[in-house]
Amino acid sequence: MLKGKTALVTGSTSGIGLGVARALAAQGANIVLNGFGDAEGPKAEIAAMGVQVSYHGADMSKPAEIEDMIAHATKVFGSLDILVNNAGIQHVARVENFPVERWDAIIAINMSSVFHATRLALPAMLKRNWGRIINVASVHGLVASAEKSAYVTAKHGVVGLTKVIALENAATGVTCNAICPGWVLTPLVQKQVDAKAAALNVSNDEAIRRLLGEKEPSMQFTTPEELGALAVFFCSPAGNNVRGVAWNMDGGWTAQ
Numbered sequence: 001m002l003k004g005k006t007a008l009v010t011g012s013t014s015g016i017g018l019g020v021a022r023a024l025a026a027q028g029a030n031i032v033l034n035g036f037g038d039a040e041g042p043k044a045e046i047a048a049m050g051v052q053v054s055y056h057g058a059d060m061s062k063p064a065e066i067e068d069m070i071a072h073a074t075k076v077f078g079s080l081d082i083l084v085n086n087a088g089i090q091h092v093a094r095v096e097n098f099p100v101e102r103w104d105a106i107i108a109i110n111m112s113s114v115f116h117a118t119r120l121a122l123p124a125m126l127k128r129n130w131g132r133i134i135n136v137a138s139v140h141g142l143v144a145s146a147e148k149s150a151y152v153t154a155k156h157g158v159v160g161l162t163k164v165i166a167l168e169n170a171a172t173g174v175t176c177n178a179i180c181p182g183w184v185l186t187p188l189v190q191k192q193v194d195a196k197a198a199a200l201n202v203s204n205d206e207a208i209r210r211l212l213g214e215k216e217p218s219m220q221f222t223t224p225e226e227l228g229a230l231a232v233f234f235c236s237p238a239g240n241n242v243r244g245v246a247w248n249m250d251g252g253w254t255a256q
């Protein structure tokens with residue numbers, strides 16, 4: 001379905017980004033990977049799916065590096081058709097204890113990078129009158145949790161920005177939507193599981209049970225594969241008129 005298209009997935013060396021990259025590659029899209037983790041493993045795996053793959057190590061907190069990455073994608077593959085803004089970090093602390101440097105980093109990486117990558121990718125998408133911008137927000141773009149001030153602020157911002165981008169391009173072939181996962185067991189969440197296990201002096205499994213039990217009625221993690229399938233739907237012809245949604249995949253978290 002996506003043969004001949006190019007998808008850039010930020011933060012795709014692990015977790016959700018890698019799951020989305022795999023799902024888009026399975027549909028035939030060429031892939032540009034990004035992120036700070038091991039790139040060689042994911043690169044080899046995606047190349048083995050029969051598509052072309054490239055990597056750019058832009059730091060998503062640095063607008064000049066984002067600009068270089070968008071130019072790289074266009075130079076290597078001739079076009080950038082699908083932009084998945086996924087890179088993100090987390091820090092957990094009460095507002096009065098929140099390190100200023102962590103606040104700035106989360107706002108830059110989780111929110112401002114979406115603005116920068118989108119503003120740089122949009123003109124060429126509009127010229128071809130086809131594009132998909134998919135922002136990996138979070139349930140925390142819709143509701144809050146204590147001790148996640150910067151993350152909740154950034155993700156609410158991403159949901160708002162998604163709607164503005166969708167509206168500004170509503171009469172074109174470029175759509176913009178957000179995905180709002182609940183808990184997904186990636187390195188980002190394993191850190192929170194480890195912290196809970198240490199704080200409560202319980203096993204990894206018990207920490208997971210409590211983490212899910214606090215928020216997620218399904219008592220199941222959403223998987224990167226499920227999120228990848230949603231991204232593929234946004235890219236499909238049936239997704240043509242889906243514009244500006246914040247689609248949660250959260251085991252009932254926000255239904256409560």
Ligand code: NAD
Pocket residue numbers: 010011012013014015016017034035036037058059060061086087088089109110136137138139180181182183184185186187188189
């Ligand atoms: P992860 O830690 O597995 O992946 C994050 C990716 O971002 C990695 O590839 C990492 O190297 C990259 N990254 C971090 N800082 C970067 C920077 N400055 N520049 C470029 N790349 C950078 O985490 P994940 O859980 O897969 O998170 C992916 C996205 O999903 C994030 O935006 C996160 O907020 C969101 N999300 C995660 C969950 C969850 O439960 N795991 C839930 C909702 C939303």
